[in-house]
Amino acid sequence: MDPAPLRELRLVDADLLLTVEGGDVWIEGSFEARGEGFCDRCSDPVTLRLGKAFRTILTPKSRGPEGAVSIELHEEDLDVGYYDGTGVETNDILWEQAALEIPLRVVCSESCRGLCPVCGKSRNREACSCVAGGPPGPFDILKNLKGEKE
Ligand SMILES: [Zn+2]
Ligand SMILES: [Zn+2]
Secondary structure, three states: OOOOOOEEEEEEEEEEEEEEEOOOEEEEEEEEEEEEEEEEOOOEEEEEEEEEEEEEEEEEHHHHHHHHHHHOOOOOOOEEEEEEEOOOOOHHHHHHHHHOOOOOOOOOOOOOOOOOOOOOOOOOOOOOOOOOOOOOOHHHHHHHHHHHOO
């Protein structure tokens, strides 16, 4: 599994309870995972903790649409999936749930100020005196003068 944008994702703890009822597999579980990545803004290493409790139901693929209809009679907030007649891979279930929790962007903190585009220093660690966009060069000044005349 590709944990992007994380570099690595490990399951730390997991709990699964499977109940088979009329060919449907009811799954109740929870997991805790630890992800490693780099901050999207400042590139600092970031450790993330992911985890949640979930409930899902798997119905045999061979049953077709009618199988799904009977599931709709159950609770609405239940995830519904399908499984091949051969069985259910519990590891896959956990990874699938973990994958859903991976954020689209990883940041070390919501208030991360990122890297200075001029000097490249982390603005979280030191306040540099760079002006965004850099000091105006002679050509910029010419441009401005020209703009004023027109
Ligand atoms: Zn950051
Ligand atoms: Zn700077």
